[in-house]
Amino acid sequence: MRRIISIILITIFAAGIIGCSKTEPEPDPHQLTLDKVIELSSKGEDLTWEDFEEYHGVECGSGLYIVRYDIDDEYELVIGGTSAVGIPMYINLVRKDSEDESGVIDIRTENVQEFIKEA
Secondary structure, three states, X not given: OHHHHHHHHHHHHHHHHHHHOOXXXXXXXXXXXXXXXXXXXXXXXXXXXXXXXXXXXXXXXXOOEEEEEEOOOOEEEEEEEOOOOOOOOEEEEEEOOOOOHHHEEEOOOOOHHHHHHHO
């Protein structure tokens, strides 16, 4: 009887350890990342609102149509225009800790990789 109880307790203990082990969460395919921004920037002036439809963004404009995409603790992407159709007025990668224009680039016309390296 003690042997059976010991086996049951060991099994429960082992299952608890396995159940509590940390696993990496699956990345959200709809989360905009710096790698995706770099990839998208290769389209240059051909980038449109439609290129960003699959990503999670928050509408935050008043007067203009503006969508903010949170990338990580350091960066966000802000897209603005008169409407959500066609070519935006700007597609800016922004350093969240920046207080001036040196922390902002338009990914269509400026080098995203260099901007990230400068941080």
